[in-house]
Amino acid sequence: MIITTSKQAKGNKVQRAQYLADKWEVPFVIRKKASMKALLREWNQPVYVVENDTEKIYHPDEEHPFYFHPSMAWLRAKRLLNNERDTFVEAAGLQEGMSVLDCTMGLASDSIIASFSAGEKGKVTALEGNRYMAEAVTWGLKEWKSGNESFDEACQRINVVVSDHVTFLQKQQSDSFDIVYFDPMFHETIDASTHLHPLKKLAWYNDLTAEAVEEGKRVAKERVVLKDEVHSPRFHLHGFTPRKRKSSKIAFGTIEKKEGNT
Ligand SMILES: C[S@@+](CC[C@H](N)C(=O)[O-])C[C@H]1O[C@@H](n2cnc3c(N)ncnc32)[C@H](O)[C@@H]1O
Structure with missing residues (x-):
């Protein structure tokens, strides 16, 4: 697992991503302009993404991300x-x-x-x-x-x-x-x-x-x-x-x- 944010993340979301990375002792990756496809290809492991209005988990072998939707x-x-x-x-x-x-x-x-x-x-x-x-x-x-x-x-x-x-x-x-x-x-x-x-x-x-x-x-x-x-x-x-x-x-x-x- 690695943690990142969306490309347009607000400041407190970067802090939240950093907090989760510390809590789980996993890498925090600064998103910059990287596409999700590129991140998944590079790391070949799930990616937890802190977005401004949701949090999603992408998996290298799954087309759609996991996120809460009631x-x-x-x-x-x-x-x-x-x-x-x-x-x-x-x-x-x-x-x-x-x-x-x-x-x-x-x-x-x-x-x-x-x-x-x-x-x-x-x-x-x-x-x-x-x-x-x-x-x-x-x-x-x-x-x-x-x-x-x-x-x-x-x-x-x-x-x-x-x-x-x-x-x-x-x-x-x-x-x-x-x-x-x-x-x-x-x-x-x-x-x-x-x-x-x-x-x-x-x-x-x-x-x-x-x-x-x-x-x-x-x-x-x-x-x-x-x-x-x-x-x-x-x-x-x-x-x-x-x-x-x-x-x-x-x-x-x-x-x-x-x-x-x-
Ligand atoms: C079929 S899903 C449950 C769906 C859920 N009832 C709902 O309404 O969305 C089963 C979930 O149980 C979790 N799970 C399986 N074994 C578990 C265990 N021993 N302890 C805690 N969670 C477990 C799985 O990771 C999975 O998320």
Whole structure:
């Protein structure tokens, strides 16, 4: 990884890029007039770019950069405002005031929807293993403006933590989050997730482990939720009950903590 700015970067952005380079102990490259293609060719490694209005990660093997764009989450939030259904909200049984631990943040769409549904009294902690992705998404969650106050506040309330989820879960007290959520990378490529393409080169592909699920069960007060391909062996392997949906390639499964929860 190297850090640079856009060609038209303002002074405080140069400082921000320098700060990130120091924090991650990676080279800070003064951009001057270099094109992104030239930088990628010269360094042959990912480039974190501090721009004036966003932060992006370019990868030498990926055409499009990774950056925070809450378009999917915003569409889903608008549907919720229209009293339409959201399969994640339904599967997780999300309600106002709940606490949610998202163990696989990615672009944070599900974290945003969790925060939006749980409201001001709720709490969402989002874990991401790739520190560069976590930084770009954290920046977006704090700075991106949709024009809808409750949506922007939901983004800003999310607490992002850079951590492997097993390590984090092990440090939590039992029953300390209502919901523990896993959305690991799929085994097979699903066309519907094309908006996640730039994430694919950067994301952690660790498989969901039995230890993670066991820890998730200990830490969750209400339920553990898994999102995966509809025919994924992970549901059966880890004891999740999948909720079938007509003509969807993706399913949610749950492990209930309390008897009587269905
Ligand atoms: C499919 S994406 C999640 C997408 C997310 N639900 C969303 O709405 O944008 C999975 C993410 O989990 C991260 N990840 C995978 N294994 C992890 C682990 N053990 N600890 C923390 N993050 C992990 C990957 O780097 C990737 O960003």
